Amino acid sequence: MREVAFIKQNKEKWLELEQAIFSKTKKNPDEIANLYIQIVNDLAYAQTYYPKSKTVVYLNHLASQIFQRIYKTKRTEKNRIKEFFKTEVPLLVYHYRRYLFFSFILFFVFTAIGVISAKYDADFVRLILGDNYVNQTLENIKEGNPVAVYKSGSNWGSFIGITINNLYVGMMCYIWGIIGGLGTFKIFLQNSIMLGSFQYFFYEQHVFWKSVRGIWIHGAMEIFGIVIESMAGFILGASILFPKTYSRMNSFKIGFKDSFKIFLSTFPFTIAAGFLEGFITRYSIDMPIWLSSLIILSTLSIISYYYIIYPRIVTKKLNYHYVPTI
Numbered sequence: 473m474r475e476v477a478f479i480k481q482n483k484e485k486w487l488e489l490e491q492a493i494f495s496k497t498k499k500n501p502d503e504i505a506n507l508y509i510q511i512v513n514d515l516a517y518a519q520t521y522y523p524k525s526k527t528v529v530y531l532n533h534l535a536s537q538i539f540q541r542i543y544k545t546k547r548t549e550k551n552r553i554k555e556f557f558k559t560e561v562p563l564l565v566y567h568y569r570r571y572l573f574f575s576f577i578l579f580f581v582f583t584a585i586g587v588i589s590a591k592y593d594a595d596f597v598r599l600i601l602g603d604n605y606v607n608q609t610l611e612n613i614k615e616g617n618p619v620a621v622y623k624s625g626s627n628w629g630s631f632i633g634i635t636i637n638n639l640y641v642g643m644m645c646y647i648w649g650i651i652g653g654l655g656t657f658k659i660f661l662q663n664s665i666m667l668g669s670f671q672y673f674f675y676e677q678h679v680f681w682k683s684v685r686g687i688w689i690h691g692a693m694e695i696f697g698i699v700i701e702s703m704a705g706f707i708l709g710a711s712i713l714f715p716k717t718y719s720r721m722n723s724f725k726i727g728f729k730d731s732f733k734i735f736l737s738t739f740p741f742t743i744a745a746g747f748l749e750g751f752i753t754r755y756s757i758d759m760p761i762w763l764s765s766l767i768i769l770s771t772l773s774i775i776s777y778y779y780i781i782y783p784r785i786v787t788k789k790l791n792y793h794y795v796p797t798i
Contacts (some may be wrong), residue, residue, distance in 0.1 A: 475522050482514055486534065493537045508538045512793040519717060528717050535795045559786060561737040564730050566783035567794040568707055575660075575703040579695075582661050586668020590676070597673045600666050606673070616757075618679040619686030623754040631750025638694060638742050642701040646708070646735045653709025660702040667695065685764040686756035690749035692772040697738045697745065700779060704738075707731040718796075726796040741775055 473481075489507045515531040522528060565572065589596045598606050605621075612620040625633070641663070648655020674683035711727020712720065748771070756764050786792070 473521070475525060475527060478518070478522075479527060485510060486514075486531075489534055489538060493534070508535070509791075509793070511535050511538065512795060515795075523717050532796070536797045539795045539797070556733070557737065557740075559790075561733055562778075562783040562786040563790070563792050563794070564734055565737075565779055566787040566792075568703070568730070568734070569783070571703045571706050571710070572700070572779065575699045575706065578657075578660060578702075579664050579699050582664030583668035586665035586670075587672045588668075589665070590669035590672040597669050600669050601673070609673075610677070613677050613679055618674060618677070618682050619753065619756060622686065622749065622756075627751050627754075629750075630754075631746050634749050635743055635746030638697070638746055639739070642697060642735070642738060642742055645698060645701040646705045646731070649705025649708035649731070650712070651709070652713050653706045656702050656705030656709060660698070660705075663698055682757065685759070685761065685768075686753055688768045689753045689756055689764060689771070690745045692745075692768055693741045693748070693775050694745035696772070696775045696779070697741045700738050701735055704731040704735040707734070729797070744771070 485507070489511055492507060511531060511534055515528070515535050518525065518528045518531055586600075590600075608621060609618065612618055617623075622630075624630075641659070645656055645659050645663075648659060671680070671683065671687075674680050708727050708731045711723045711731070715723035718726065748767070752767065
């Protein structure tokens with residue numbers, strides 16, 4: 473269909489939607505919601521067949537305006553923080569799910585590089601982790617507690633220090649996405665290689681499972697959190713590199729707004745990981761195997777459900793169609 477015919481066919485519907493948005497008279501909410509679904513479908517059609525047309529800009533503006541009108545009252549009536557974690561973040565994560573898959577693929581590839589490098593280069597682990605850490609860990613292994621390093625310092629001191637450091641690392645993963653995602657790529661590469669070489673070091677010393685029982689009590693949420701923070705950084709970088717039908721500035725505004733919300737959602741998990749590392753990990757060697765395994769599986773299940781399964785459930789339940797807002 474030619475663009476002129478497309479506009480002529482839908483003109484009356486769009487004018488009705490404009491009136492519903494900008495008039496002071498109240499319109500039936502169900503009718504507004506129905507118009508919103510129709511305008512989203514028209515927008516998707518226009519983006520496919522007339523990607524550089526002003527019609528796309530016009531329809532995007534209408535869709536964003538009606539979306540804000542539909543949800544404005546609903547959101548102010550509810551607890552804003554609860555709504556943020558319960559609905560807003562999962563919808564965004566589902567929309568940007570390809571970035572999540574991309575981040576996980578990179579994570580496994582980079583971690584494998586760390587494992588292979590440590591396996592075939594005897595000095596690689598010392599290069600990555602430092603001589604002092606390696607020597608201290610070797611002493612701990614001889615004494616029967618390979619993760620004794622986590623016992624240093626007080627509970628509260630460790631919790632605060634570790635949490636601040638993890639928040640900083642996550643912030644760097646995200647913020648450096650602003651240079652086209654290259655900064656995020658570099659930091660993600662370094663951390664993943666470090667993890668791979670770190671775990672292979674324990675495997676080489678025949679204490680792999682003991683290390684897993686300790687490290688992954690807090691590591692499940694901490695490492696998964698870094699993957700999500702890197703995902704947010706890649707979204708930010710892609711908004712600059714690939715503006716699509718938007719101006720580069722508007723694309724950046726949309727990308728920053730959406731990615732920053734995803735980044736913020738990792739804070740509770742990062743803090744929880746810091747708490748576990750400061751208060752629980754130090755006792756892992758004395759725990760029954762079933763207890764440490766339960767903690768690891770529980771923390772991994774919680775964060776996996778929130779970022780992988782729950783977003784699909786929420787999106788399908790609300791029949792949500794993503795509309796970018798600037």
